[in-house]
Amino acid sequence: MKKKSILFALAAVCLPLALSAQKEREITLNEAIAMARIQSVDAAVALNELKTAYWEFRTFRADLLPEVNLTGTLPNYNKSYSSYQNSDGSYGFVRNNTLGLTGDLSIDQNIWLTGGKLSLTSSLDYIKQLGAGGDRHFMSVPVTLQLTQPIFGVNNIKWNRRIEPVRYAEAKAAFITATEEVTMRAITYYFNLLLAKENLGTAKQNQTNADHLYEVALAKRKMGQISENELLQLKLSALNAKAALTEAESDLNAKMFQLRAFLGVGEDEVLNPVLPEAVDGPRMEYNQVLNKALERNSFAQNIRRRQLEADYEVATARG
Numbered sequence: 001m002k003k004k005s006i007l008f009a010l011a012a013v014c015l016p017l018a019l020s021a022q023k024e025r026e027i028t029l030n031e032a033i034a035m036a037r038i039q040s041v042d043a044a045v046a047l048n049e050l051k052t053a054y055w056e057f058r059t060f061r062a063d064l065l066p067e068v069n070l071t072g073t074l075p076n077y078n079k080s081y082s083s084y085q086n087s088d089g090s091y092g093f094v095r096n097n098t099l100g101l102t103g104d105l106s107i108d109q110n111i112w113l114t115g116g117k118l119s120l121t122s123s124l125d126y127i128k129q130l131g132a133g134g135d136r137h138f139m140s141v142p143v144t145l146q147l148t149q150p151i152f153g154v155n156n157i158k159w160n161r162r163i164e165p166v167r168y169a170e171a172k173a174a175f176i177t178a179t180e181e182v183t184m185r186a187i188t189y190y191f192n193l194l195l196a197k198e199n200l201g202t203a204k205q206n207q208t209n210a211d212h213l214y215e216v217a218l219a220k221r222k223m224g225q226i227s228e229n230e231l232l233q234l235k236l237s238a239l240n241a242k243a244a245l246t247e248a249e250s251d252l253n254a255k256m257f258q259l260r261a262f263l264g265v266g267e268d269e270v271l272n273p274v275l276p277e278a279v280d281g282p283r284m285e286y287n288q289v290l291n292k293a294l295e296r297n298s299f300a301q302n303i304r305r306r307q308l309e310a311d312y313e314v315a316t317a318r319g
Contacts, residue, residue: 025269029190029276032263036186037179039264046178053171060164063110063157072103097134101126115155119146152319159312166308170301177298189259194273196248196255203241203248210234210241 037043078100081093106121121144128136217234220226259271294300 023269024272026272026274028274032190033183033186035263036182040182040262043182046175050171050175053168057164057168060160067108069106074101076100097130099128099130110157112157112161115157116147116149154316163308166301166305170298170305173296173298173301176296189262190273193255193259196252200248200252203245207241207245210238214238
């Protein structure tokens with residue numbers, strides 16, 4: 001008995017603390033949409049995909065700009081033996097023991113129109129013979145202008161210049177589509193919770209009415225005004241109302257968890273959705289809707305990109 005008393009006392013203390021730990025928070029539809037666009041997992045995935053596409057497009061644009069390259073060997077030590085032929089036809093060996101340094105500075109520019117590359121290069125070479133009486137030599141080439149132009153093959157830069165902007169436009173359209181899908185899911189979960197809340201209120205009222213009718217029926221039964229069958233029917237209605245209340249509470253908890261998980265809200269917050277005011281629907285014209293669909297529809301951009309990639313593969317196969 002003492003153990004049971006202690007358990008009941010702990011439960012009486014901990015239960016109010018657990019209930020008070022949950023904070024009730026009123027949330028409007030606009031707040032739910034804004035939170036979903038920032039905190040939801042789907043929004044984060046869409047944003048990361050857009051960032052990836054953005055930096056890929058930036059990399060492509062960088063390939064069209066001049067590029068500065070610095071290459072060198074610091075240092076290059078060589079110790080070897082080389083054969084040489086004497087004036088009498090005999091062969092001998094000479095030892096090479098050198099230390100060399102090389103460096104090249106170049107400015108390269110891809111030519112997208114022809115697929116070639118124009119390079120402006122300056123180089124410096126230094127070599128020192130090690131050992132007694134070793135000499136030092138420098139060789140400098142101040143300016144070298146070189147044009148590298150493939151004669152056969154596909155102009156990859158030209159094709160990328162056509163494909164990559166479409167790919168980036170597709171990524172932006174996909175981000176807009178994903179954002180709108182997040183908005184639609186937030187609206188759906190918001191009104192599901194709001195409807196579950198209203199259903200719970202209705203279930204509570206129905207249980208109260210059913211219990212009251214059953215109590216009245218008990219009194220009438222004692223006075224003999226109703227039959228036993230009618231009393232049992234009202235009792236069954238009261239039990240059904242209680243079961244409906246339990247189901248409504250479970251549905252409210254499920255819808256609450258669904259919205260909290262989607263918005264990234266902790267379990268210590270109880271969301272109380274506010275019924276939004278009626279808003280007049282926007283007036284839209286067919287041409288406006290069609291233009292927006294063609295402009296921001298990722299599927300249309302995807303078809304265009306795939307067509308360009310197919311043409312590129314055909315051109316590559318032909319050489």
